[in-house]
Amino acid sequence: MxxxxxxxxxxxxxxxxxxxxxxxxxxxxxxHRKPINLSAEEKAHIHQEMRLFLSGAQKIVTAAAANDMKVVATAARELGMAAAHAVPADLRARLPLEFKKLGQATHQGFDDLARDADSLADANHALRQLGQVMSNCVSCHAMFRLEAHAGGKH
Ligand code: HEC
Missing domain, CATH: 1.20.5 (Single alpha-helices involved in coiled-coils or other helix-helix interfaces)
Structure with a gap:
């Protein structure tokens, strides 16, 4: 009932x-989220990057629980600043500053996590760092949404 x-x-x-x-x-x-106007391809590009974030975070949690710090470091490095450079320049130009800052903080956080996983090999430390990095995911998701325009670029 x-x-x-x-x-x-x-x-x-x-x-x-x-x-x-x-x-x-x-x-x-x-x-309440702010719309970011993009082409359908650009939206798909960001969604794809997001799915990489999620699967990378899953790998890090799983590997940290198994105390496999080499896998933690590799998974984290794949989400670092090197990955951010794959964003096309014209898409990057259209993203709000706050969005870019949070995105950059996220990539840098994963680089820090990778470096510490290599040098300290401390699973709890890695998980604490992951919790901090993921506060960027939460903030950005609360702030922005993507709007795609079928007719091409906005
Ligand atoms: C700079 C902003 C920002 C950051 C940081 C961010 N996201 Fe996102 N994320 C978004 C936006 C915007 C969307 C799309 C929402 C929409 O479609 O309206 C999204 C969508 C997603 C999706 C759905 C993808 C799909 O295919 O529908 C996943 C999963 C996701 N994010 C995971 C993460 C994880 C995990 C992190 C952190 C490790 C993260 N995101 C960090 C902005 C961000």
Whole structure:
């Protein structure tokens, strides 16, 4: 019975439905994130980089738990500043400064993590660093969303 409640509330407020259709489609939170306007390819490029961040973080956690600090270092280095240089110049030019700062802090954080994993080989230290690096993921996700325009570049 509990599951029916949201539907009943919607049915009871048909006049609000149009106003809140955006909310209904995207979950209960109001959209406060700033849109960044990009081409579809640029959005896909960033999403792909993001999936690399996620899989790299997964590798780091798994390897740190197994105390395999060589794998931690390799996985972290793959997400370092060297990877950031793969961003095309015209895309980079269109990203807000705060976005670039958070992105750079993230790449640098992974470089620091890689260096320490090599020199200290301390799994707990690596996990603490990962927690700090990932606060950049959280901040940026709270601040920005991507909007793609099918007709090419904005
Ligand atoms: C500089 C800003 C920024 C940073 C830092 C950042 N992200 Fe993202 N991330 C975004 C944006 C913007 C999106 C796309 C949201 C949208 O589509 O509207 C995104 C999307 C994603 C997605 C979804 C990708 C897809 O294919 O849909 C994943 C997963 C993700 N991020 C993981 C991470 C992880 C893990 C980190 C940190 C290690 C991270 N991100 C750091 C801005 C950032």
């Amino acid at each position: 509990k599951r029916l409640l949201p539907l009943l509330l919607l049915a009871a407020a048909p006049l609000n439905a149009a106003e809140h259709s955006h909310e209904a489609a995207h979950g209960p939170a109001l959209e």
